[in-house]
Amino acid sequence: MRKRLPTFRLTRLWLRPACEHEDRRRLTMPDASLVFEDPDPHAPGTHVLSIGVSAYDHLLGGKEERPELADGMGQLRSPSASARSVADWFLSEFTNADAPLRALSMLLSEPVPEAYSNPRTGIGVVLPDATMLNVERAVDHWLDRASTNVDNMIVFFFAGHGISSGADPLLFLQDFGRRPRDKFGASINLNDFLEGTRTQEPGKQLFLIDACRTSERTSVELAGLHKGVGLVSATDVSGTGRSLALQSVHHAATQYAPAYGVKDDVSLFTEALLRALRGGGAQAQSGWNVGTSGLEQALGAYVERAARKHSVVQIPERSRSQYFVINTPASVTIPLYVSLDKAEAWGDLHQLDVSCALGISAQWTSGSQQPILEQEWSCVVPHREHTVAASFRQGTAFSHSQENCMVGPPETAFELKIQLEARS
Amino acid sequence: VTGTLSLSVRLDQSVGFSTSGVAVRIESANDRPALKENAWTVLVPTSASGLSVDAAAGTYHLQAWLPSGQILRRSATLEDGQVAHIEFFERTRSVDDGRTRASWDHKIDLHKEFHPLELQPAFSSGTEYFGGEIAASLDFLQERASTLSWSRLPMAEHVSEQLSLDFLPEEMEADFESSGETTTVSIKPTGFADPDHLTQYRHWIRVHNAHGVSIGALPLPWLSSGIGGTRPEIAISYEHLQHRLEVTVRDSALDLLLAYMKRGRLSAAEMSIDMLSHDGTILRAIEDKRGNPLAACAAAYVSLARANQKQIDVWRNWAPNLMNWFPWMPDGAIIRGCILMDGPVSSSSKQEILISAKEAYRRGLPFFTVGIQHLREMLSLFGSDDPEAVEMLNAVRSISSRCDISEAFTTLQYPNR
Numbered sequence: 036m037r038k039r040l041p042t043f044r045l046t047r048l049w050l051r052p053a054c055e056h057e058d059r060r061r062l063t064m065p066d067a068s069l070v071f072e073d074p075d076p077h078a079p080g081t082h083v084l085s086i087g088v089s090a091y092d093h094l095l096g097g098k099e100e101r102p103e104l105a106d107g108m109g110q111l112r113s114p115s116a117s118a119r120s121v122a123d124w125f126l127s128e129f130t131n132a133d134a135p136l137r138a139l140s141m142l143l144s145e146p147v148p149e150a151y152s153n154p155r156t157g158i159g160v161v162l163p164d165a166t167m168l169n170v171e172r173a174v175d176h177w178l179d180r181a182s183t184n185v186d187n188m189i190v191f192f193f194a195g196h197g198i199s200s201g202a203d204p205l206l207f208l209q210d211f212g213r214r215p216r217d218k219f220g221a222s223i224n225l226n227d228f229l230e231g232t233r234t235q236e237p238g239k240q241l242f243l244i245d246a247c248r249t250s251e252r253t254s255v256e257l258a259g260l261h262k263g264v265g266l267v268s269a270t271d272v273s274g275t276g277r278s279l280a281l282q283s284v285h286h287a288a289t290q291y292a293p294a295y296g297v298k299d300d301v302s303l304f305t306e307a308l309l310r311a312l313r314g315g316g317a318q319a320q321s322g323w324n325v326g327t328s329g330l331e332q333a334l335g336a337y338v339e340r341a342a343r344k345h346s347v348v349q350i351p352e353r354s355r356s357q358y359f360v361i362n363t364p365a366s367v368t369i370p371l372y373v374s375l376d377k378a379e380a381w382g383d384l385h386q387l388d389v390s391c392a393l394g395i396s397a398q399w400t401s402g403s404q405q406p407i408l409e410q411e412w413s414c415v416v417p418h419r420e421h422t423v424a425a426s427f428r429q430g431t432a433f434s435h436s437q438e439n440c441m442v443g444p445p446e447t448a449f450e451l452k453i454q455l456e457a458r459s
Numbered sequence: 460v461t462g463t464l465s466l467s468v469r470l471d472q473s474v475g476f477s478t479s480g481v482a483v484r485i486e487s488a489n490d491r492p493a494l495k496e497n498a499w500t501v502l503v504p505t506s507a508s509g510l511s512v513d514a515a516a517g518t519y520h521l522q523a524w525l526p527s528g529q530i531l532r533r534s535a536t537l538e539d540g541q542v543a544h545i546e547f548f549e550r551t552r553s554v555d556d557g558r559t560r561a562s563w564d565h566k567i568d569l570h571k572e573f574h575p576l577e578l579q580p581a582f583s584s585g586t587e588y589f590g591g592e593i594a595a596s597l598d599f600l601q602e603r604a605s606t607l608s609w610s611r612l613p614m615a616e617h618v619s620e621q622l623s624l625d626f627l628p629e630e631m632e633a634d635f636e637s638s639g640e641t642t643t644v645s646i647k648p649t650g651f652a653d654p655d656h657l658t659q660y661r662h663w664i665r666v667h668n669a670h671g672v673s674i675g676a677l678p679l680p681w682l683s684s685g686i687g688g689t690r691p692e693i694a695i696s697y698e699h700l701q702h703r704l705e706v707t708v709r710d711s712a713l714d715l716l717l718a719y720m721k722r723g724r725l726s727a728a729e730m731s732i733d734m735l736s737h738d739g740t741i742l743r744a745i746e747d748k749r750g751n752p753l754a755a756c757a758a759a760y761v762s763l764a765r766a767n768q769k770q771i772d773v774w775r776n777w778a779p780n781l782m783n784w785f786p787w788m789p790d791g792a793i794i795r796g797c798i799l800m801d802g803p804v805s806s807s808s809k810q811e812i813l814i815s816a817k818e819a820y821r822r823g824l825p826f827f828t829v830g831i832q833h834l835r836e837m838l839s840l841f842g843s844d845d846p847e848a849v850e851m852l853n854a855v856r857s858i859s860s861r862c863d864i865s866e867a868f869t870t871l872q873y874p875n876r
Contacts, residue, residue, distance in 0.1 A: 233840070
C-alpha cells in the first residue's frame, strides 16, 4: 500500500494561493515539487526539474475549453508518463561521480492527478500542476538549490505542447490561454529562459525539450513579436570571475516539425533519451561516459528509427551544443538489429543466438512472442564483440555459419550472410 | 599489417542537400577504453571515386553524418592486404522529412499521439495550398547595410522590378529555372570577382506570395574566393507548395560545413572543421582580403557552438581581424564578441563585448542565422543597463522571431497579418 506524504494537503492548498507578495513568499515556502533532496544538498551535484503537461485547461477537451484559442491543440497523454519516466531514471539509475543526484523536483499536469511514487523510498506524493505560477516557483527553488556550486549540473526536462516562432520556441503550460488578452502569458519563451539560466551559477546545464515545434497559425501571429515568459532574468556575470554556463539543448524534433508519443506511454523522444542515457550515448572519446555529444548521436539514431517504425518522421535536433559528461552507465548496453541477407529465409528460421564472452546475450526462437518487424530482429546486448548464429528448421535449404559482430554505440545493425544449398 | 577501407557515399539528391563530401568517422572496434587514438574522421567525396583509407587489420565501426541529418553506420572487418568496400547509401524518405515547414495556411493536427498498433501517420497536413493556386514572384533587393536594415527589410530602397541581375555586380551571371513547383536560381562569377565590388551592397532574394514575403541573404562575397581552383556558386531554391526559401553555396572545398550548419548537426560540422583546419583551408580563407571571410565565420560559429577550446583559442587571435578587416560583415564583430564571452568576463571585456555587439548591429543583419542568435545573447546578457543596447535587443528579438533557424544563411519570414 502506498504511503502518502504529510505534505499532500499542503501541496493541494498551495496550488491556488493569494498572489500578493509572491516573490517574497516563494522562497520561504517549501518546494511542493520536490521529490528528492540529498541530505547534503550543498555538495556538488545534479539538480533535476522534470515537467510533464498532459492536461491543458483551455485547449480542446480541457476543463475550460476555449476552441478559439486552442488552434486545434488538445489534451496529451504521453508527457506525464514521460516526465515520470525521466524522474524514475534519475532516481534509480543516474550515476555521475562528479555530480551525483542532489535533488529532483517535478510538476505534473494530469486530467486526474495521481501520486508519484519515489522509486528510492516507495513513498507517493501528489505533485503540483504545471501551471505558470507553479513552474515559476519550482524554477526558483531548483535554481536556488543548484546555485551553491559552479560545478553543479542542472537538468531541465519538459514534455508538452510547443511551437516554434522563428527562432523562439514557446513551451505551453497547463494554463496556456488562461487570459485571452495575454494568450502566451502561460508559456515559456525557451530562448529567454536559456539566456537567463546561462548566467546562473551551475556550470553545466542540460535541457531536454520533448515538444512539437510546429509552426501553426499561432506562430505566424507571432512573427516579429516577442512573447512568452523567460522565467529567469539574466544577471551580469562580468567582474564575478565566473564564466557563462555550458549548455546543451536537445529538442525532440526539428524546427517546424511535430514530436510524437504513444498514448499512455512515454514519447518516442523520451524512450530514446532513456536508452541513450543507459549507455547508447556512450562514446570512446568520453571514456565510455554518456556526454552531450553522444546523447545527440544516440537520440538521432533511436528517434529516427522509432519514428520510422510508426510511419512518421521525427528527427531530434540540438540547438546549443556544448560538451560535458552527463552519466556514467553501469554497463553499456546497445541495441542490435539483426537482419538476413536473404529475406525469404525468415520463414524457415528456427533460432537466433547472440552470445559473447559473458554468455548468451539474447536469443530468439520461432514461436516466441518477440516480433520480427520489417524483417529485423532487435535486442539489447552488452557493448562487446558478439557471435551471432542462426539455425534453421530441418530440411530447409538455408544454413548459416556463425559470424562475429562488434556491437558498438549508439546501435549496431548486422546482416547475416545466409547460405542457400543448391538442390537438384 | 594493413588493408584498405574503400569508402563511398551516395546521397539522395531529392532531399535537397548537396555537398561535395561527407564526414565519416572510423573507430577501431573493441570494447576497451582509451580508443581515442584509434578513431579518426575522413572526408569522403560524394563523387563515384570515393576514398580509400589504409588501416590496420581489425574490425571497424564507421559512421557517416549526412547533411540531411541521417547517420549511417557500417561495420567492416579488414584482413591483411584486403580491400573492404563500404558504401553509405542514403535512404529515400518515404514521407515528408519533417523539416518541411507547415505552410502558412495549412493546418497541422497537433494531436501528436497515436496508438502503437495503428501504425498510422500521427498527423496529416492539409492539401489546400494557396487555395489550389501556385503563385509567387521573386526579385532581388539591394541595400547599403546599416542599423536601418533591422527595420526596413523587406522593403529595401532599391528593388529590381523583375527577376534580373540589374542589381548584381557585373561579374555575376545567373541561371533561372522554374519547374512549376520549384524555382531555382544559380549565381556564379563569370570572371574575377572584385571583393570590394561584391561587398559594397548587401543583396537579398525576396519572394512574394499570397501569404507574405520571405527574404534570404545572398552571400555574394563568397564568390570572390576559389579555394582549390574551384568556382563556387550560390544556389537559390524556392518551393512554391511549402513556401520554402533556401539559399546555399556550392563550394567543393567548404560546402560541407554549410550543409551541416543547416541541420544543426554540429558534431559533424566540428569534424569538418578539424579536417579543414588540418589542411589549412580555413586559414587560407581568411589570411588575406581576397580570401573568404564568410567561410571563416562559418567555421568560427561551429567552434563556438561546440565550445571547442582548442579551436576557440585559434579564433581568439583571428577574431579581431575578422571584425576589423571586413567592415561590411556583421558576423566578424559578432564572433569577436562571442570569443570574449568565452571564459570569465571582466568589466572591461564586458565593454568590449558591447562595443562588438553594437558594431555588428550597425553593420546590418548578419549573413548567418546563428549570428542573430549570438547577437541577441550578447545584448541580452551584457546590455541590460545600456539603453542603446536594450533598443537594439528589441529589434534583434523581433528579427529572431522571423528567422528560419533551419537555414545556414539568414532567411526571414514576413507573413501577411
